[in-house]
Amino acid sequence: MSVEVERKFVCTADTVKTLEEIGAVFLGQRQFCDHYFDTPKFDLTLRDMWLRKRKGCWELKCPTIADKAGETSREQSKAAAMCSRYKEITNLPEIQLRVKEVIKDVCEDSETETSPSQEEESWIIRNNLVCFAEFTTVRRSFSLKEEGVQVDLDEADFGFHVGEIEVLLSEGGDVQSALEKIERTAGKLGLSGDKRVEGKMHAYLRRNHPEHFAKLLSEHIL
Numbered sequence: 460m461s462v463e464v465e466r467k468f469v470c471t472a473d474t475v476k477t478l479e480e481i482g483a484v485f486l487g488q489r490q491f492c493d494h495y496f497d498t499p500k501f502d503l504t505l506r507d508m509w510l511r512k513r514k515g516c517w518e519l520k521c522p523t524i525a526d527k528a529g530e531t532s533r534e535q536s537k538a539a540a541m542c543s544r545y546k547e548i549t550n551l552p553e554i555q556l557r558v559k560e561v562i563k564d565v566c567e568d569s570e571t572e573t574s575p576s577q578e579e580e581s582w583i584i585r586n587n588l589v590c591f592a593e594f595t596t597v598r599r600s601f602s603l604k605e606e607g608v609q610v611d612l613d614e615a616d617f618g619f620h621v622g623e624i625e626v627l628l629s630e631g632g633d634v635q636s637a638l639e640k641i642e643r644t645a646g647k648l649g650l651s652g653d654k655r656v657e658g659k660m661h662a663y664l665r666r667n668h669p670e671h672f673a674k675l676l677s678e679h680i681l
Contacts, residue, residue, distance in 0.1 A: 460550075460630050462523055464637040466542045466645060467656040468622045470612055474648070475599075478610060481647045483601040486609075495592040495660070496583070501671060502562050507680050509545075509660070510558065510588070519554045520545040523634075538642045541655060544634065555582060562586050591671065592663050606640045610648075619662045624648075657681075 494512045497503045503510055509520040523544045548554050595616040602609055611623045624644050626637035657665075661681050664672040675681045 460553075461547050462628045462630055462632060462634070463520070463545050463547050463625060464542055464628065464634060464641065465544075465623050465625045466641050467658050468624065468645065468648070468650050469656055470620045470622045474612060474622060477648055478601050481603070482605075483603050483610060486600040486602050488597065488599045490595060490597050492593065492595045494590050496588040497591050498562060498587050499589060501674055503558065504671070504675060505678055505680065506561060508557070508561065510554070516549065517551050517554050519548040519557055521548065521557065522546075537653060538638045541645075541653070542638060542641060543655075546630065558586055558588075591668065592660065594659070594663060596659065603644060606644055608640050608644050610644070613659060615659050615663070617663060617666065619659055621656065621658055621662075623658075 491513050496510045496512070507522045511518050511520075523546055548557065597614045599612045600609060601612075607626060609625050609627075611625065612620075613623065614620050624641045626640055628634065628637055661672075664675065664681075672681070
């Protein structure tokens with residue numbers, strides 16, 4: 460399990476040029492389609508849990524508990540406020556266990572031999588999971604090796620662009636160091652502002668599912 464520390468930013472026509480100027484290495488471009496799942500009552504997303512299937516693999520993003528050890532400066536607090544932190548779980552049995560802990564109304568079916576694809580479909584049905592979002596992203600990735608930072612420039616198929624500065628940590632890793640790396644990279648890119656930039660899911664729900672979006676806003680998830 461890894462922890463993703465990330466700051467989103469608004470891309471401009473000069474972003475790629477700036478990345479090249481600060482020594483970022485282009486890692487390549489790829490395309491992927493995401494399918495996000497939840498119950499009709501939004502049991503997962505109202506807990507800030509994001510279950511998705513990407514390239515045939517299941518992933519679950521769960522919020523982390525902010526570090527409470529020691530006092531933080533105003534600058535550190537600002538850096539933390541600009542970033543999101545999620546655990547990324549890719550082990551399917553663990554994902555299923557986490558989902559089961561949240562969704563109480565599970566329909567248990569009889570024990571019969573099933574193929575992996577049938578078992579996956581059965582798991583979705585038992586937990587009353589439905590796909591509430593589907594979109595394709597074209598991603599260009601860059602690396603700042605000396606910082607251990609990756610910068611992704613995303614273009615979603617619903618007409619939305621966003622940049623992401625990301626550091627991946629092992630669970631229990633130094634979050635404060637990751638925040639400092641992201642803050643330095645943001646400075647090199649000339650980013651300003653003290654409010655989080657909306658991500659792809661934020662924009663997708665706002666445009667396509669206003670009721671779901673409003674519920675998440677009211678619970679301060681978005």
